[in-house]
């Protein structure tokens with residue numbers, strides 16, 4: 001499958017955009033473990049055109065992470081188009097439009113998934129941004145606003161007609177936020193629609209190689225996008241790739257192998273953000289990592305790990321875990 005001129009092999013795996021998670025260091029890690037495309041955290045169009053420095057930093061990309069997508073969110077066509085032009089100067093491979101963010105501060109103000117309540121505007125934004133840049137524009141959205149308005153099947157065609165070159169669908173409604181299970185049946189219906197010719201990227205709850213394979217085979221999607229399953233586990237892409245290629249699981253590596261990756265990530269976060277912010281930024285990955293799940297009597301160590309304030313303190317705790325506990 002292709003998005004614009006970007007060619008992907010069989011079974012592409014994409015790293016989902018995640019605020020406060022998919023910064024350049026994490027994207028590069030995921031890329032090195034086999035992610036076929038990586039997305040930035042969402043970038044506020046309004047903040048970008050107001051030249052807010054913190055927002056501009058989100059446009060920093062590295063050659064090694066290509067193909068890389070910058071995702072924008074906003075409420076009105078013109079400001080988003082203006083922001084898209086600015087984002088395009090950072091030379092991403094694709095600009096993605098966020099019509100799926102459910103949080104109140106975004107959707108409640110008419111951005112992100114809020115646009116699922118104003119389809120004409122959602123389409124106008126897509127059309128305007130497509131016209132404003134000369135790189136592919138893609139869209140990421142949800143099934144609909146709520147249970148009674150799962151409009152994705154017709155919306156997908158409309159989005160395609162606006163010139164979007166791929167569509168990522170998270171199999172939940174806005175009302176569901178992150179609760180319940182992602183429903184892939186409608187994603188499969190969109191993909192099976194003979195009028196749809198743009199790539200369909202399926203997203204939601206893929207956390208195992210087996211589930212990724214099922215999503216490709218049962219729902220026929222062109223790519224699978226992985227979000228939470230990668231937090232504290234950037235090697236998930238390698239595990240899935242191995243399973244898709246060989247039909248069996250990769251097998252566990254020594255604890256030290258995984259630990260080294262997490263330590264490298266923490267070190268890069270510190271280089272990027274300074275010691276204090278680098279460590280607090282890493283905590284979400286440490287808290288979510290499967291590396292520390294199922295370890296007997298781990299609670300006090302876990303608390304200490306998530307409270308450590310300096311790199312030395314944190315690494316001493318992490319090094320102490322090795323050998324003391326058995327990996328399950």
Ligand SMILES: Cc1cc2nc3c(=O)[nH]c(=O)nc-3n(C[C@H](O)[C@H](O)[C@H](O)COP(=O)(O)O)c2cc1C
Nearest residue numbers: 016017018019041042098170204205206226227228
């Ligand atoms: C911490 C976090 C931040 C997120 N930030 C974004 C974002 O910036 N843009 C976006 O389109 N989706 C965002 N999402 C949604 C994910 O991209 C994805 O659609 C969702 O988590 C479902 O996929 P998963 O089950 O693989 O995590 C975020 C999700 C999480 C958990």
